[in-house]
Amino acid sequence: MLARAHLLWQFTRRDIQSRYRGSMLGIGWSVLSPLLMLGVFTLVFYGFFKFKWPVAATGVSQVDFALQVYVGLVVFNFFAEVIGRAPTLITSQPNLVTKVVFPLPVLPVSAVLSTAFQAFISLALLLLVATALTGPSLTWLALPLLMGVLTLLLLALALWLSAFGVYIRDILPMMGLITSLMMFLSPIFYPLSSVPEQWQGVYGLNPLAVIISEMRQVLFAGAWPDWSALGMVTLASLVLLALGYALFQTLRGGFADVL
Template identity: 50%
Template sequence: MHLPTLSFFLPFRHRTLVWQFARREVLGRYRGSLLGIGWSFITPLLMLGVYTFVFVGVFKARWPGAEQGGGLEFALQIFTGLMVFNLFAEIASRAPRLIIEQPNLVKKVVFPLEILPWISVLSGLFHLVLSCLILLAATLVLRQHIPFTALALPFVLLPFLPFLLGLGWLFAALGVFVRDVAQMMGLAVNVAMFLSPVFYSAKALSAQMQFWMHLNPLTLIIESLRAILLHQQWPDWAGLGLYSLMAMLFCIASGLFFQATRKGFADVL
């Protein structure tokens, strides 16, 4: 088997193509709407407003360890968890269809198919960054300052990138040969929402449950974002280092699998 070169994982040679496709995907999502790309700002802002209304006005909810902020604090905690989960859900849900929805790129054109997960991840990251800006603005309004620990934001999100890319390569290839993967992924994403600390804190669980919860690749990223953006705490650097290593190994293995199976894409499609 021919091993992939570094350009497979870091497609600098195709960076212009990746940028153009990612830009087209972001703009195409809102093409024809009155507000256009403005929906990228409005949607997370409305989400935050809805969560605030529900948890402040209806449930009078309190987040463990942050009772002083009341329901608004609860809304910010959930919004942080949903930012990460929505990015994961977007990549995971689309991955099985990345190749089968582009048969012309497989059959008729010499196209670097490996960049399709990159395009999907960059498009999702664009919306994540906008959500982060809204969260920081809401934090500034609520607490009159943005914590210094927010500077660690890139170091928390960077380890998540190879995991998402690996997810994209793995299920993009599997989706070509096993069409049921797309249907199963929709169910898996819904289950993952409740098995991830989106609507609750992992620290509120028992020690045994926390062990199993941290096997979820979303847990460390969600909890680290909450720590640096809402709790003024530095993340678990050792945990992020181990996460980065495991994510890179998963990414490399998925890339190898994608390249090993791509020769059969045209036959199946």
Template identity: 45%
Template structure:
């Protein structure tokens, strides 16, 4: 918790607005993406005939929050060990917690973005769906899965420095190959299995169900996702612990 707090505060240390940037950053990106896709490209979700730009923006923002959580953790993961050499060489320290610290910081920013989302939804609609209480339940298996990938990437980043360059491309590809900017109905039938294979797709869809439309989560789907996430996390943690023995030699 102390390291997570330092990670969050240290990012904005010395800036005039401080932690307020954690609020303005997602808000600014929301405005830009909304302008490009709803005004320039005139994209629509097709949920209603009188769909406005605000509704488009709110639905879009849900996808941005989920992807932002994944991207922030994975983009940082390959350099976590490299940028904390002292923890590896000179201090008896459980370095497996470094990805957890990054996840904690990413969750903080996601929670700020979620507050922005819910505030906007309440402002434009005059109510909040009670099903928003299920958001943590939906995000929990996603957090476990993302943490599993972070352990793997943190280890690979020590031995293969190209991983840090490649992962930013991968996260960007995952952004556009998930229903962040478009509904699944607009994807050709032949390509939908590929979009559904993206681990972001199911979580984005479920988050929209409980936040935007007030529906109950897909409990069976979440259960399957959780089992898969735990399996990947177990393998990722085991891989990290097995390869950490060589960190000091490489660094």
């Protein structure tokens, strides 16, 4: 068990280091990239189109439009990078597939953890800005829980996609399409309260929508998460994770033959 934990740590650290090796800014890209994206979206939606964030949705001033969008981007970028990489995690390491003793689930798990590292840097930056503007809140203690639930969900998706990605190569371009759709079908640039009532139930089935909305409540409204909604997402994530691990272990026997 300790050997696997050490191996997971080594692969996660290597993945993080490989992102910045040879670059001048290094880990600074983890901060600069979301800031640039935030600046562009804020300029377009708030500056050009004059979109206003409904005050009633969060009880904060319009000045926080950029921060509201930034929360959605932190969650969405975490999701998008994981499902974008997952289908090729096994196929890109054929030398490890042939090693019977190598624990292949380490590959998707380390990929999710290294991506989570970047997401936490982005979230830490957001907390610094929010602290300067409004001061900290006790409800911020729920943020690690929300990020933990999101990480569980993405671990499950990574196991499913990395296993199926070996056999079905169409999954990779399909994830690009799904990522584009999810950007607009998740409340990133708008609050969940602005969705028509007849579609609220459908949005409730989108775990990203639930997590983004709950993070905004915790950060800006000083409210604790909706524990029932969060509990449902957690339960679904755990079930998907258990099934994904079982599926991965079942399909891994044929990885070497396909590759």
